[in-house]
Amino acid sequence: MQIDYVVEKVEVVKLDIARADGLLARHDLMSPYVWEEHGRQHLLVRVLKNPLGPDDATGVIYAGTAEDGLHFAMHEKPAIAPGPKSVDAGGVEDPTVVTANKGGLLVFYTGVDGAHAQGSLLVAKGADLDHLRKQKVLLKAPQDAGNIKEATVAQGADGRWRLFYEYAREYDGKGASRIGLALADGPEGPWESIADPFGVRARGWDNWHLSTGPIVARPGQPPVMFYNGATADARWRIGWIAFDENYSSIVDRCVEPMLVPPPPEQRAGTDIAFAASCLDDGETILLYFSLEDRVLRRAQVRRYPQN
Numbered sequence: 420m421q422i423d424y425v426v427e428k429v430e431v432v433k434l435d436i437a438r439a440d441g442l443l444a445r446h447d448l449m450s451p452y453v454w455e456e457h458g459r460q461h462l463l464v465r466v467l468k469n470p471l472g473p474d475d476a477t478g479v480i481y482a483g484t485a486e487d488g489l490h491f492a493m494h495e496k497p498a499i500a501p502g503p504k505s506v507d508a509g510g511v512e513d514p515t516v517v518t519a520n521k522g523g524l525l526v527f528y529t530g531v532d533g534a535h536a537q538g539s540l541l542v543a544k545g546a547d548l549d550h551l552r553k554q555k556v557l558l559k560a561p562q563d564a565g566n567i568k569e570a571t572v573a574q575g576a577d578g579r580w581r582l583f584y585e586y587a588r589e590y591d592g593k594g595a596s597r598i599g600l601a602l603a604d605g606p607e608g609p610w611e612s613i614a615d616p617f618g619v620r621a622r623g624w625d626n627w628h629l630s631t632g633p634i635v636a637r638p639g640q641p642p643v644m645f646y647n648g649a650t651a652d653a654r655w656r657i658g659w660i661a662f663d664e665n666y667s668s669i670v671d672r673c674v675e676p677m678l679v680p681p682p683p684e685q686r687a688g689t690d691i692a693f694a695a696s697c698l699d700d701g702e703t704i705l706l707y708f709s710l711e712d713r714v715l716r717r718a719q720v721r722r723y724p725q726n
Contacts, residue, residue, distance in 0.1 A: 432715035463514035477510030508533035538566030576664035632694035
């Protein structure tokens with residue numbers, strides 16, 4: 420039986436904030452992580468200045484809440500801000516939320532050091548978005564790899580946790596992004612890195628760069644990741660890949676990208692669509708992504724066939 424995931428509709432995600440400095444009007448928006456709790460949708464998003472100066476933070480993470488998943492009322496103060504320690508003094512990026520069994524939140528995020536030279540995976544913890552406290556560095560890049568970022572967290576059928584992450588490496592004298600994988604007995608680690616879960620395809624739309632995306636795990640179906648892939652000139656698209664129940668082998672993978680961005684609205688715009696999170700009601704998958712590293716969108720995605 421042939422399976423595919425099809426984008427049926429794309430919607431604009433709007434953020435509202437009451438600030439005298441007009442924060443969102445002069446900033447780019449990336450990495451929208453949305454989850455549902457108590458009948459409302461909550462958002463964490465990376466916000467950064469445009470244009471970005473050499474001394475500016477590469478990101479600040481803000482929070483918001485919505486009733487419809489599209490219009491978010493944003494908190495005035497950041498949920499996670501850079502510093503004061505050097506490990507994330509240069510910026511905070513790429514939030515990913517894990518809700519704790521006993522209440523509370525774990526937020527995995529990327530911390531860029533004060534020299535803007537290295538990115539590491541860190542975690543913040545709290546009872547809610549207004550009480551997050553930075554905890555520790557979860558994972559740092561080994562000597563032969565660069566920035567670790569873009570966490571995706573999932574639990575296998577064996578009860579163990581998987582941490583998918585993007586890391587940087589040099590190939591043929593050029594920088595490239597790949598997806599790594601680590602295992603732990605709990606979401607707070609300690610994490611042990613293992614072999615990469617999958618790689619690039621030489622003649623595909625994903626022949627040079629790979630980055631993690633959100634995972635949907637429905638009962639009776641293989642878990643699927645909506646991942647990000649690109650060519651060497653960084654034309655990013657969104658595709659999908661399905662795993663067995665413990666994420667140890669690939670059972671299916673798209674041939675062509677599921678979502679291709681429209682032409683950039685601005686002449687200097689980037690050719691990028693980048694998936695960050697999703698909601699699933701069992702029929703429609705609501706995939707949150709960014710366009711041009713600048714604006715936020717939500718795609719309605721459906722699996723065909725349905726069963």
